[in-house]
Amino acid sequence: MKRILVFGMNENPGGVESFIMNYFREFNREKLALDFLCNSNDKIAYEDELISKGARVFHLTARSKNPIRYYWEMYRFFKEYASDYQAIWVNINSLANIDYLKFARYFGIPVRIVHSHNSQNMDTKLREKLHNHNRDKIEKWATDFWACSHEAAKWFYNEETIGKVKIIPNAINMNASIFSSEARDKIRIDYTLDNKFVLGHVGRLHFQKNQEFMIRVLAKLQEFRDDVCLVLVGQGEDLNKLKILAEELSIQDKVYFVGVQSNISEWLSTFDLFFFPSNFEGLGIAALEAQVNGLPTLLSEEGVPKEVKINDNTFFYPLKESEESWANFLDEMIHTTTRLNYEYIQENFEKSGYDIKIAAQNLEKQLLELV
Incomplete structure (x- = not known):
């Protein structure tokens, strides 16, 4: 050995x-x-x-x-x-x-x-x-x-x-990230998310992950979609700053800070769209796991390597675009993309090398x- x-x-x-x-x-x-x-x-x-x-x-x-x-x-x-x-x-x-x-x-x-x-x-x-x-x-x-x-x-x-x-x-282990309707229903009830469209994110609360930008985009999105909320899974040094920003934008009731969670696949199942506009990434395992869960996924064009894409309902968008432009693109995704089924994901995943x-x-x- x-x-x-x-x-x-x-x-x-x-x-x-x-x-x-x-x-x-x-x-x-x-x-x-x-x-x-x-x-x-x-x-x-x-x-x-x-x-x-x-x-x-x-x-x-x-x-x-x-x-x-x-x-x-x-x-x-x-x-x-x-x-x-x-x-x-x-x-x-x-x-x-x-x-x-x-x-x-x-x-x-x-x-x-x-x-x-x-x-x-x-x-x-x-x-x-x-x-x-x-x-x-x-x-x-x-x-x-x-x-x-x-x-x-x-x-x-x-x-x-x-x-x-x-x-x-x-x-990653595909079986550890697959969608669970039971987990989705339970968490959405526990956190009163059942009538909301949930933008979800998993990552350290840090400049790299760009959560401040997410909150600002959400504020723009609220102007024409008040059923959308943002769930942030993770902890980090930016927590207090992000909470203050949400309050300043009057959307503190639309941003859920749930801390570190061990049941990530269950939270992915809870989300309706995975939001990952990182300033930079080595690759982005969280984005891979979200795709295995079938989630429509939105990534930053400049910050996330293109190798991470395995599904057709995953899109890149430029960080140089305005918060309003991002909100409009998210709104378009909400109307036109859906969660993928297991068989389709499995075929893509096996070809991906991941x-x-x-x-x-x-x-x-x-x-x-x-x-």
């Missing part, structure tokens, strides 16, 4: 966490064991499941909270455990912090994979400078270079490295060949 150390899991069950878990659940654990190193002392998403399936989960103090303790704990960890691993797999949104790769090289982990999950800087100017600095030196620390999409690869790696990059699909059963077999084979 080969053992790989994985970095990239956090407390919030976001896109990277979903990606890792989708593959983890499918790998043959008699051949390939994954352990997890986390830059936080808080419990990570899916930690109980990881441990129940035999994975070890190690926590370090966050560098932002105590840099000295962070480096000391990382040094002690790699000194004690590095010899257990044939590879480290670092899943990150930028190259601002590549300490894990540096320690892995210093302590002799032979295969060091860096995996890009984003297509634009989502942090401070300082972290952007650190990313650009490390991008030109990444081949010194990593041995293998992966990305979730061509857009994510182009931003993450320089011209010398880009030719060595492998695209790893953000594959089927986790097939993708996990391919990735497991690649990993075993590397180690």
Whole structure:
């Protein structure tokens, strides 16, 4: 059995966490064991499941909270455990912090994979400078270079490295996202949504996901459709700002902040249209899951890679267009698009390359060949 150390899991069950878990659940654990190193002392998403399936989960103090303790704990960890691993797999949104790769090289982990999950800087100017600095030196620390999409690869790696990059699909389990009429009815009753047209969104409440724009578009849509509401599933630093904006626009009763939810497929079943106008995405697993649920889906043309589209009721629209224009386009979709049936979705999905059963077999084979 080969053992790989994985970095990239956090407390919030976001896109990277979903990606890792989708593959983890499918790998043959008699051949390939994954352990997890986390830059936080808080419990990570899916930690109980990881441990129940035999994975070890190690926590370090966050560098932002105590840099000295962070480096000391990382040094002690790699000194004690590095010899257990044939590879480290670092899943990150930028190259601002590549300490894990540096320690892995210093302590002799032979295969060091860096995996890009984003297509634009989502942090401070300082972290952007650190990313650009490390991008030109990444081949010194990593041995293998992966990305979730061509857009994510182009931003993450320089011209010398880009030719060595492998695209790893953000594959999902179709059965985990299929439509449920029972779940739809229950949630719509519980949240008094039964007579409303529900625009839905799943994602961290953050500039990247562009929820402020969604709320402004909803306000425009209310001018000619007062039966429409917006449900935001997720948590994040923009929560209070978004609540204040909804109040300022007098639509606070039309925006539902439901927090982090574990039953995402049930919430997708509750929605009538999936709204995903991100400023940027590595790929957008949430948009894939929405399409598997059959939802009409509206994505930003500039922010979401075109590879994510698998269904004909999925559309892209430019962020440069006005909020009023977006509201009109949404209104047109409301009148002309419907949820797709399972058989049609299944055919599209199997052709897309995002089927986790097939993708996990391919990735497991690649990993075993590397180690």
